[in-house]
Amino acid sequence: MKDKQAKYPQLRFKGFTDPWVQRKLGDVVQKVKSYSLSRDVETEENTGFEYIHYGDIHTQKADVIDSDTQLPSIVAGNYDLVQAGDVIVADASEDYLGIAEPAVVVNTPTENLVAGLHTIALRPNGIDPVFLYYLLHTQSFKHFGFRTGTGLKVFGISYPNLAKFTFSMPTLKEQESIAKTLREMDNLIATNQRKLDLLKEQKKGYLQKMFPKNGAKVPELRFAEFANDWGQRKLGELGKIYTGNTPKTSDLDNWTDNKEGHIWITPTDIDKLIMSDSDRHLSEQGWSKARKIPENSVLITSIASIGKNTINAVPVAFNQQINAIVPEKNDSYFILSAMIKDTARFASVAGQTATAIINKTTFEKFQIATPSYEEQQKIGSFFKQLDNTITLHQCKLDLLKEQKKGFLQNMFV
Numbered sequence: 393m394k395d396k397q398a399k400y401p402q403l404r405f406k407g408f409t410d411p412w413v414q415r416k417l418g419d420v421v422q423k424v425k426s427y428s429l430s431r432d433v434e435t436e437e438n439t440g441f442e443y444i445h446y447g448d449i450h451t452q453k454a455d456v457i458d459s460d461t462q463l464p465s466i467v468a469g470n471y472d473l474v475q476a477g478d479v480i481v482a483d484a485s486e487d488y489l490g491i492a493e494p495a496v497v498v499n500t501p502t503e504n505l506v507a508g509l510h511t512i513a514l515r516p517n518g519i520d521p522v523f524l525y526y527l528l529h530t531q532s533f534k535h536f537g538f539r540t541g542t543g544l545k546v547f548g549i550s551y552p553n554l555a556k557f558t559f560s561m562p563t564l565k566e567q568e569s570i571a572k573t574l575r576e577m578d579n580l581i582a583t584n585q586r587k588l589d590l591l592k593e594q595k596k597g598y599l600q601k602m603f604p605k606n607g608a609k610v611p612e613l614r615f616a617e618f619a620n621d622w623g624q625r626k627l628g629e630l631g632k633i634y635t636g637n638t639p640k641t642s643d644l645d646n647w648t649d650n651k652e653g654h655i656w657i658t659p660t661d662i663d664k665l666i667m668s669d670s671d672r673h674l675s676e677q678g679w680s681k682a683r684k685i686p687e688n689s690v691l692i693t694s695i696a697s698i699g700k701n702t703i704n705a706v707p708v709a710f711n712q713q714i715n716a717i718v719p720e721k722n723d724s725y726f727i728l729s730a731m732i733k734d735t736a737r738f739a740s741v742a743g744q745t746a747t748a749i750i751n752k753t754t755f756e757k758f759q760i761a762t763p764s765y766e767e768q769q770k771i772g773s774f775f776k777q778l779d780n781t782i783t784l785h786q787c788k789l790d791l792l793k794e795q796k797k798g799f800l801q802n803m804f805v
Contacts, residue, residue, distance in 0.1 A: 399560040403802035405573075408566045412805045417514075418555025421479070421524070424513035425472040427506060439468040442502050444495060446482035446510035454480065454495040456525075456578070461501045471506040474513055477521045481528065484510040484548045491537035491547050492554060496525035512551050520564060522571035527559060530804050560805035570803050577796045584792060588785045595778055599733040602771060604761045618767045628756030630727060631719040634685055635694075635752045636710035639678040646678030654679040657710040659693040659700055665728065665779050667691075668705040682709030688724045690717045692731055694750040698742055699735040701728055715755045721765055725772030730760045 398411030448454040507513035601613035609621040639646040653673030695713040742748035
């Protein structure tokens with residue numbers, strides 16, 4: 393029978409049954425001297441000395457530090473050196489979630505590595521360094537940092553306070569198993585992040601090559617069956633243009649908490665390229681007073697957050713910060729992709745007022761390069777498939793991050 397006072401994690405590897413023991417961080421680490429080295433000591437010259445700055449940790453330039461990690465070079469001097477197995481934490485952050493954000497030295501990229509400005513270097517003694525690295529990512533530690541940290545604009549923590557952190561830990565062998573699993577999860581996340589980043593970069597390249605450059609009449613990259621010149625057409629020539637409105641918010645009968653109500657889109661709702669839901673919903677009365685458009689229209693924000701674009705998968709209403717195109721013999725996804733490609737140029741025509749705005753008249757006159765309807769359909773289909781692939785990779789990455797969050801919550805006491 394388990395001791396009710398003993399500590400056990402919710403999720404555990406087979407073969408481990410011993411209770412976890414309580415420790416203070418100061419009992420299992422030694423402090424290594426850090427230096428208040430500012431950025432003005434950096435040098436492009438290869439001195440053989442590199443250092444970890446708290447900003448490097450927050451930007452993850454310094455995270456899991458291996459032999460190929462690139463860190464800033466410093467002027468050579470007499471420093472206490474960081475070793476493989478040391479954990480470096482940032483002692484300052486703009487918010488408590490970043491307090492004591494850690495980096496772990498798996499292998500030193502140079503024999504001469506030091507801990508610099510706003511860092512605390514910890515040398516583990518009786519605790520696995522990678523296990524400690526992940527322990528400092530848990531909510532238990534973050535809550536401790538919030539209670540213990542000091543400061544208003546900058547949140548900081550001292551080593552004496554850091555050393556008071558009380559936690560439970562298993563045997564060294566179980567620590568290593570936990571650390572190995574989480575490290576493998578991070579490697580999988582990093583691999584999928586690289587794939588996603590590559591797809592996004594490929595999309596940027598296709599947007600540049602599959603639409604004509606300024607002054608050109610044909611794109612650099614094209615489907616083989618098309619050869620005619622593209623033309624410049626106003627958005628108002630591609631379909632009907634509508635500016636949204638807002639049914640009176642003080643009349644509660646215009647709105648409903650029922651998720652089955654009619655969708656009403658605002659710029660803050662636009663977070664994906666194809667939308668079928670919104671934060672707020674209209675009642676039948678509100679729907680009758682709203683500006684509505686059919687499915688497969690293109691919605692483009694035209695006030696404040698200029699150029700957030702989406703296509704509605706179902707009929708929707710929308711507010712006055714959005715202009716919409718209901719295409720007529722033009723392809724919705726082609727228009728969406730063209731407007732994404734021309735986001736910066738579109739934003740540049742906004743009126744010079746306190747709040748950037750593109751009114752309906754200016755919106756209708758905005759020109760984009762367009763080919764035949766058949767070629768639009770080919771291009772639109774290509775980008776839709778590419779965006780679907782990006783979305784699938786993003787969903788996979790989000791799922792992996794959620795799984796890691798669950799591991800951090802359930803594999804520690």
